[in-house]
Amino acid sequence: MTATFRNWQAVQDEVLRRIHDRTWLPGDLIPNEADLAKEFGCARVTVNRALRALADAGLLDRRRKAGTRIATHPVRKVTLNIPVIRLEIEGGGGAYGHNLLKREHKRPPATVRKRMRLPPDADALHLVALHLSNAQPHALEDRWINLEAVPDAANVDFSIISANEWLVLNAPFTNGDISLSATNATRAEAAALQTTTGDALFKMERHTWVNDTSVTFVRMTFAPGYRMQSNI
Amino acid sequence: MTATFRNWQAVQDEVLRRIHDRTWLPGDLIPNEADLAKEFGCARVTVNRALRALADAGLLDRRRKAGTRIATHPVRKVTLNIPVIRLEIEGGGGAYGHNLLKREHKRPPATVRKRMRLPPDADALHLVALHLSNAQPHALEDRWINLEAVPDAANVDFSIISANEWLVLNAPFTNGDISLSATNATRAEAAALQTTTGDALFKMERHTWVNDTSVTFVRMTFAPGYRMQSNI
DNA sequence: CAGTGGTCTAGACCACAAG
DNA sequence: TTGTGGTCTAGACCACTGG
Numbered sequence A, B: 001m002t003a004t005f006r007n008w009q010a011v012q013d014e015v016l017r018r019i020h021d022r023t024w025l026p027g028d029l030i031p032n033e034a035d036l037a038k039e040f041g042c043a044r045v046t047v048n049r050a051l052r053a054l055a056d057a058g059l060l061d062r063r064r065k066a067g068t069r070i071a072t073h074p075v076r077k078v079t080l081n082i083p084v085i086r087l088e089i090e091g092g093g094g095a096y097g098h099n100l101l102k103r104e105h106k107r108p109p110a111t112v113r114k115r116m117r118l119p120p121d122a123d124a125l126h127l128v129a130l131h132l133s134n135a136q137p138h139a140l141e142d143r144w145i146n147l148e149a150v151p152d153a154a155n156v157d158f159s160i161i162s163a164n165e166w167l168v169l170n171a172p173f174t175n176g177d178i179s180l181s182a183t184n185a186t187r188a189e190a191a192a193l194q195t196t197t198g199d200a201l202f203k204m205e206r207h208t209w210v211n212d213t214s215v216t217f218v219r220m221t222f223a224p225g226y227r228m229q230s231n232i
Numbered sequence C: 001c002a003g004t005g006g007t008c009t010a011g012a013c014c015a016c017a018a019g
Numbered sequence D: 001t002t003g004t005g006g007t008c009t010a011g012a013c014c015a016c017t018g019g
Helices: A008-021 A033-040 A044-056 A085-091 A110-115 A151-155 A163-170 A187-192 B008-021 B033-040 B044-056 B085-091 B110-116 B151-155 B163-170 B187-193
Strands: A060-063 A067-070 A076-082 A096-106 A124-133 A136-145 A175-184 A200-210 A213-222 A227-231 B060-063 B067-070 B076-082 B096-106 B124-133 B136-145 B175-184 B200-210 B213-222 B227-231
Touching (some): A008 A033, A044 A060, A085 A096, A085 A124, A085 A136, A085 A163, A110 A213, A124 A163, A136 A163, A136 A187, A151 A163, A163 A213, A175 B175, A200 A227, B008 B033, B033 B044, B076 B227, B085 B096, B085 B136, B085 B163, B110 B213, B124 B163, B136 B187, B163 B213, B200 B227
Antiparallel strands (some): A060 A067, A076 B076, A096 A124, A124 A136, A136 A213, A175 A200, A175 B200, A175 B227, A200 A213, B060 B067, B096 B124, B175 B200, B200 B213
16 A cells, blocks of 8 residues: 545545455455545545445445445446426527416326325316426426415416426425336327327426325327437 | 434435525535535544545535535436347336347447447347347347357357347446437337337447447337436 | 635544445 | 444644635
């Protein structure tokens, strides 16, 4: 050992270097924090921070008492940014617009009701909106809002501010799930997005909660050619 | 103020509670770490850890000197797990299998060459493989490997271990990018995946690097109905 | 310039889980 | 039982950046 590593990022880089070197192979047990701290000439907490970050990234497996191992199957974690659509479009240099196509207060269909865990007779607010980039269809939003969870939504004019954006500002959620898929455009989707029935469309379904009560369930269907990108 | 918060997760929960309460609104400046530490009855580092985690999640904006604000447009960060396909299938209770359909050593097409930033005359290893779940097509993998970066790959029998898995174990990368999209099945894709031309297919393109040299570029095309899911 | 977050240190105790 | 990572504390200095 020659160099010393004064901050957690330097420690992290050194560990990554050893993984790349194949000094440490997948499955290998590496020295414990105290020993590494001594070797690196820094405090144990510093090593801890570096290794914890690598474990969060999926490159290390750490268990109390069992120690730290190089992950045998580094589950790559990709963080996708799901921005407010307006900002996504404006960030790409486009002019944003949006049309509220439908607003109704009704009993949701069984599939939605079940997913949102609403009682059988519950009403919800249903919105359909089209997001535009430079006046071209960008994405179709089909959304259900649980007014029990967000009563204020009943009085908002969603033709002025999109539900997407209003909810971000006014209905922070505690947790949610997201699902990405590909589907062939239905006739209705094709009409709204000005494309052809059967075209492959990228679809994102999101469902958010405050603790155990459903807030909103939204299905975004993007115009053909849409890509979701990120770095690893 | 009544309670004290002894660990960073408790501090985090309290901050989240105040965001939900709308005690702190989007855009608000919140007290600095030292003050919060005093209020919460804990060390400043503990507050720091809690707020840093929330900032990583996109709920807070933090800047030195400017302080900490509730994010006005909480860019939701979703972490998708990209597991080794075999584990994904086996984790779902399926029996994994895979067929190597093509293996060739040739000059990649211009689009691939450009994306991998290979010199015009460079060769690369091209693999096409089908991943099976319970003997049904699950995903079609089309991969290019830069042998300059991973010379050992030339001697591996990828009909025994999938390239997907071999590379994970033998070619750790430093960075990469990923792109998700939806496309209509070409005739070749439909044939391989035993589906119909034009079906909407979920597609993932990944490109990985070791520093500035390209390691591999892969396009995974999933059988119809595939969903990528995650929590927020 | 001065206030804020970012980080380091040394020492301590705790929680978990392997043997 | 005991070794490991997980975390807390108090105090300190640093880096960045707003005013």
